[in-house]
Amino acid sequence: MINQPLVFGHPVHQYTTVREFPIMNTFLQLGVEVFESQQAFEGGERALWQTSTSVMSVFKRGAPFMVIRNSGSRDAGHMTNNNEVTVHFRVILSHVLAYVLQFAAPTPPVVVMNNNSSRPTADFEYRNTKLRVVGVTGTTSTFGNGLLKVFVMKPDTAMLSDGVVLRLKNKPEVHNRMLLVVESQDRGLIQAEMRAQEFLVHHPIATFREEETKVLGRILRSGTMRVFGREVLGEAEFVLVCVLLVLREQEGRKNRGYGRPREMEGPGQHK
Structure with missing residues (x-):
């Protein structure tokens, strides 16, 4: 096909396989487990990944917002060589927040830029592909949202993630037009920019849908991630899963009554 749009470096028509990853957790457990499928869970297979979070990240400067670990399942290797992904929180400006996802090499770090204006979204870029998450709520929202959708944007779209550079201490440096638009807090300008x-x-x-279905005893299926991918599981699907897990946690903390996390502390910084 001539001029076929590329997604993560591959023609978009190759993304024909849909995978559903159930998210399981036990009652009052903060972390979750992600399984390859409902059948894998029911068959007693190990989870692909586990997350760990701590309420201390609300209070303790420098505490990771989340850690995502390979649970040791043989199937997890199909998607990534990462054994651990560390996620930190950053305040960029009053209405712009960021999550820095640090993967093991050669997977590049991913910076998710949150637009907390009158029309909240989250932007990130991976393998020269621009992506936007719709459904996130702003910092003034009391309750989180249980439906998140990740869209591939046209390459010329103005994004909060445009030109983001990670400096020392994992601090994102951002200079782009959308940053100025969001910080202007001009509702009309923001709405016009987003519509364009x-x-x-x-x-x-990719999507995340929250659900509260009792599965077995104290185990709950608390949500499902649905991801389009190529025939073979790859790194891109893993990155999409990680971003959805981070934003799911952001939304869930609001429903659990926790405040937003503290900004991460880099080497050489002090409280």
Whole structure:
């Protein structure tokens, strides 16, 4: 196909496989387990990944917002060589927040830029592909949202993640037009800018849907991530899963009554 749009370096028409990853947790447990499928869970297979979070990240400067670990499942290797992904929180400006996801090499770090204006979204870029998460709530919202959608954006779309550079101490340095638009807090300007931006594909490449279904005893299926991918599981699907897990936790903390996390502390910084 001539001029076929690329997603993560591959033609978009190759993304025909849909995978659903159930999220399981026990009652009052903060972390979750992600399984390859409902059948894998029911068959007694180990989870692909486990997350750990701490309420201390609300109070303790420098505490990770989240850690995502390979649980040791043989299937986890199909998607990534990462054994541990560390996520930290950053305040960029009053209405712009960021999550820095640090993967093991060669997977590049991913910076998720949160627009907390009158029309909240989250932008990030991975493998020269621009992505936007719709459904996140702003910092003034009391309750979180249980439905998140990740869309691939057209390459010329103005994004909060444009030109983001990670400096020492994992501090994102940001200079782009959308940053100025969001910080202006001009509702009309923000709405006009968002309406002018277009999806490359009008169907989400990944979604998270919250659910509270009792599965077995104290184990709950608390949500499902649905991801479009290529025939073989790869790094891109893993990155999408990680971003959804981070934003799911952000939304869930609001419903649990926790405050937002503290900004991470880099080497050489002091309280």
